[in-house]
Amino acid sequence: MDAKLQQEITRNIELALLEDQVDNDITSHACFAPSCTGIAKLILKEDAIIAGLIFLPLICEAVDPKIKVKLHKDEGEIGKKGDLLATAMGPVRSLLALERTAINFIQHATSIATQTNRYVQEVKGKCDILDTRKTLPGHRFLQKYAVRIGGGKNHRLHLGDQILIKDNHLSQLGNETASPIKESFHRARAHAPNKKIQIEVDSLSGLKCALEFKPDAILLDNMSPEEIKKAVELCPEGIYLEASGGINLTTIRSYAETGIHGISIGRLTHSIDAIDMSFKI
Template identity: 45%
Template sequence: MDKNTMRLNVDHLLIQALQEDITSEDVSTNAVMPSYQYGQVQLICKEDGIIAGLEVFERVFYLLDENMKVKFYVKDGDAVKNGQLLAEVSGDVRVLLSGERTALNYLQRMSGIATYTNRVVSYLKGSKTKLLDTRKTTPNMRVFEKYAVRVGGGNNHRYNLSDGVMLKDNHIAAAGSITNAVKMAKDYASFVRKIEVEVENLEQVKEAVEAGADIIMLDNMSV
């Protein structure tokens, strides 16, 4: 995840997550540690899988204190093993204590998605089939979850409603037919946007092809 993406699309989400966990102060930490104290912690893997979200993990601590230091021994996409040392974080112990849960929540969820994605991708090895994700993501987690899919070897479908034309059964019903829906989409949308049509049977496939659809999604059809 590049720095511009992080700064423009991720930082505010991380800050919201931190604010959710620290509404006024970390009472427990401030009670026992009123002043700066240097400390270092290790990030240890607890389960075999594919690691994802290391830069997000790091960014959480930097947003709390830009003087924090994080040293990685692996990178996103690496296969990791139970007990493996993944990283070391050093700096103000108060920051370590206040930020660790938020940082770990992102890292664990993203790694879980990357691991599961990688497992499914392995079933498709040797074929021409590519695994795509969905727009049905957890609210405010899309940028993280979509990234984790790519790290796991999957591919992103459209990112959001502005990303491309996706004509589903409700759109087709409103337009009167697949042919009308595709024509209306071509008239309205920029020519650089692909038009995808969701179909339920072979007759609809034929109509979508003849109407000029760029992509056809088979909805719950048998092999």
């Protein structure tokens, strides 16, 4: 885990533990003495791509440094129903206090990695699977990490990563100039000359106009596979073409076969089915 990811995950953990009031678990405090110890087992209840397990030691350390943790799976490993993912040994009060936080983090990361991998497997190496900024507030580092574990690639982490000229930019510039695309490139290059520029278009005519200004990348929004195939034929080498908009597991193969370089999927992070797992003491 790199330093920046660890910093962000640690911050997320601190907020989660504060939110859950782990020092005020009145049920566990009523039932168990501080000296009572136990062993907790994290068990996978359906097949999945494992992600976020490396966060468990950070969670345990934040709740109670006396807890000893052993991880039984690696990040990105294929887990099977019934697999033992991790064990934690220590005071029962502490184990019960961290249970929900641990499951929430690991389950969420594993669910994203698993869903991402389904898309990656579906395109079979024909193009990149990209995430978006459609992430839970405050959890972008976690979610984008899970996408990478699932075999996907990260799009912009934040607004400062690269220039992305979208429909709202062009619409507003259209109030100021008769050539909003030309003006957007002029202003972008003047403001951030060292940043890559991507522009969003939703038609072949928009693509042709954008190509005049030699962008680094073009986002083809809500265009059909047939239109995208024509766009690929029109586009010179060296410009990264990305497709987006309403693409799902049922339709993605037809888009991947157009020759597109990447497909961005909002569902990787904003609409996922939770992978089932249990924490048993």
